[in-house]
Amino acid sequence: MTDSTYSGHLEKMKVRPGVPVDYALVLDNKEHVINDLLGQQITLKWEGDIHCRACERPTKKSFGQGYCYPCFTRLPECDSCIVSPEKCHFHLGTCRDPEWGERVCFNDHIVYLANSSGVKVGITRMKNMPSRWLDQGAAQALPVARVATRRLAGLVEDILRRDVADKTNWRTMLKADAPAIDLHTEAERLRTLFADELQQLQDEFGQDAITWLTNENTRDFNYPVLEYPTKVASHNFDKTAEVAGRLMGIKGQYLILDTGVINLRKFTSYKISVTVNRES
Structure with a gap:
């Protein structure tokens, strides 16, 4: 098995029509295709940094999905x-x-x-x-x-x-x-x-x-989902900086992990690292 890691300031996932819908993580304007990560163990970690999506100044808190307060x-x-x-x-x-x-x-x-x-x-x-x-x-x-x-x-x-x-x-x-x-x-x-x-x-x-x-x-529309959760629990970077689990699906702007779901759009402008443990 091999691990791969990439990082950057998060934007909402890029979505394209397809069967199923095609998704890409966007970090610092670079796209990372993630449909092929279904079934893999992934770790997402907020590195404690937020930069306003408009003026790019650092901010302690995000307002309106990625903006500083001004x-x-x-x-x-x-x-x-x-x-x-x-x-x-x-x-x-x-x-x-x-x-x-x-x-x-x-x-x-x-x-x-x-x-x-x-x-x-x-x-x-x-x-x-x-x-x-x-x-x-x-x-x-x-x-x-x-x-x-x-x-x-x-x-x-x-x-x-x-x-x-x-x-x-x-x-x-x-x-x-x-x-x-x-x-x-x-x-x-x-x-x-x-x-x-x-x-x-x-x-x-x-x-x-x-x-x-x-x-x-x-x-x-059909979404890339291996298995839906029977009970929906949500992850939150503001409460827990590191989120890990097996990627079971992608729908809307959510990643569905076997440990819970996370709305990536909510954390626009957060700098995160994503580590994928690819199982051979």
Whole structure:
């Protein structure tokens, strides 16, 4: 058997569609393919260092998945409206960076339904399909509407989430493959249920501001998992700097070890070392 070690500041895993989904660890901008590590013993160790993903200054604590506190309170990509786009305040003249807002928020967005732990509604920029769904561990995804701005996408989502979830139950997602759901039927049901509210949005923003996508195909995804845990326990670098176990699967942004799971995206900008004990 031979060991190999690599280290660097962690970014969210790179995901690519495939059968199964293809994953790579990203450390200091370098990709390390990890699908072939399934079944191997690995050790991940936080080396005690965090550098802000924006300004690269050292920080004792990470905010918003990898930022120092000054950047977290100043940058537009860290504003509360990124998590809650219906709260966009660009039209009020209070955007943290109007040029950034015009570039990122004033282009077509997709409202979608996904199935990771049951039906959920979400939004994404068109260029982020399908990585957005893969990051969530979705077994299925269906684009249901194309809208003109991020804020409008958030307003549509805000209506639909009165009846379906807008967040993934990560514990459920990590316990098993999600049973198949007819997302086309769900989309039509939601459009009928909220027909009046959705029409009001189109009346306010213009009939062309929302285009319902009735001819899209459901996307199906399969993840590299040898065995799902019967009970989900999570690792946390802030509590235990060294995490070790046999890699049993990869789903969403989680590594599934036989000792527990760890959400690598949560620890963006942490400097970690990864040691792989390859068994011959």
